Amino acid sequence: MKFLYIINTIAFSFLMTSNGCERAEYVDNSRIFVEGKIISKNGTSANLPVQLINDDLLVSEGQSKSDGTFRLGGAATTLVTSLFVNKKIESFSANTNGCTLNYDSLSINLPADRKYVKFDSIILQE
Amino acid sequence: MKKLIYSLSVAASVICYGQKPQFSVNIKGNVVFPTGNNFMADGLKTFSGFGLGFQGIVFHNFGIGLEFNKFYTDVKDVSVFGALKSPALTDFSISLLYQYPLNENFKIEGQAGIGSLEMKSRSDYRSDGFKETAKSVLLGAKVLYSLNESKSVQVFAGPKVYFYSSDLDFEDEAVKKYYSNATLFNINAGIRFNF
Numbered sequence: 001m002k003f004l005y006i007i008n009t010i011a012f013s014f015l016m017t018s019n020g021c022e023r024a025e026y027v028d029n030s031r032i033f034v035e036g037k038i039i040s041k042n043g044t045s046a047n048l049p050v051q052l053i054n055d056d057l058l059v060s061e062g063q064s065k066s067d068g069t070f071r072l073g074g075a076a077t078t079l080v081t082s083l084f085v086n087k088k089i090e091s092f093s094a095n096t097n098g099c100t101l102n103y104d105s106l107s108i109n110l111p112a113d114r115k116y117v118k119f120d121s122i123i124l125q126e
Numbered sequence: 127m128k129k130l131i132y133s134l135s136v137a138a139s140v141i142c143y144g145q146k147p148q149f150s151v152n153i154k155g156n157v158v159f160p161t162g163n164n165f166m167a168d169g170l171k172t173f174s175g176f177g178l179g180f181q182g183i184v185f186h187n188f189g190i191g192l193e194f195n196k197f198y199t200d201v202k203d204v205s206v207f208g209a210l211k212s213p214a215l216t217d218f219s220i221s222l223l224y225q226y227p228l229n230e231n232f233k234i235e236g237q238a239g240i241g242s243l244e245m246k247s248r249s250d251y252r253s254d255g256f257k258e259t260a261k262s263v264l265l266g267a268k269v270l271y272s273l274n275e276s277k278s279v280q281v282f283a284g285p286k287v288y289f290y291s292s293d294l295d296f297e298d299e300a301v302k303k304y305y306s307n308a309t310l311f312n313i314n315a316g317i318r319f320n321f
Contacts, residue, residue: 025252026255029292031294033305058250059208059209060205061205062205073165075247075249115296115297
């Protein structure tokens with residue numbers, strides 16, 4: 001039985017390492033910083049929770065200020081980081097190309113090669 | 127010939143040392159306050175830790191010191207520092223020292239040095255954590271008090287300032303400066319054994 005268990009463990013760990021599923025890792029001596037202004041149509045852009053998330057890894061989190069502005073800094077990682085404002089986003093304008101709105105409109109995927117992104121505006125659907 | 131070699135070696139020792147070299151070991155406690163407008167001052171709490179030092183005073187009260195310090199802290203603002211935990215700074219430095227005797231029991235000592243600072247933060251998500259390395263320039267002073275007649279044991283206390291500078295890559299100069307530079311104000315106190 002024990003032998004079977006060992007074989008199973010080896011086979012399983014081999015499967016885990018060779019399935020090609022990429023995992024985000026921290027990049028030492030590299031940080032990311034995102035700032036911007038959230039604009040809502042009904043004027044509720046204050047105190048919104050904002051997060052930078054990469055894969056299963058929380059990079060940074062905070063809240064928007066009373067004027068809707070926010071600043072988030074954290075460790076850089078190997079995969080694409082996304083900005084979540086926890087409300088549906090209608091449109092945005094950024095200081096760089098390559099930002100894309102996720103299909104569920106809840107987050108913006110940041111370009112992988114940028115360490116600093118500034119959003120002049122992130123306009124919410126409501 | 128013998129006389130010449132002897133007088134040369136005496137002259138050389140006076141030029142090189144001028145005094146009998148004195149070696150010391152320091153053991154100390156540290157607190158560090160990150161100050162100014164930077165990610166450490168805004169994002170981190172006060173550090174505390176310990177330190178070890180070895181030094182030799184060799185020439186007209188001048189000498190060289192080597193130091194190892196470890197400082198521990200916690201994250202104060204996640205939005206500034208990132209979702210990381212328990213950052214720890216490791217400091218290795220080499221300093222030029224100058225001692226000035228005030229009276230029988232008291233001495234002051236100044237130091238100017240360079241070194242490396244490595245900050246390692248732990249993470250809930252990855253076991254390896256996140257590491258940042260920086261160069262440092264430091265300035266410090268301390269007051270020493272001899273506990274015994276032979277001056278073999280002394281206690282000391284004093285301030286020190288570290289200028290942390292890493293070279294992070296950001297597309298914005300202000301953000302780069304905010305995350306690459308910090309001023310760390312250190313207060314340390316400890317005990318010194320002289321040999």
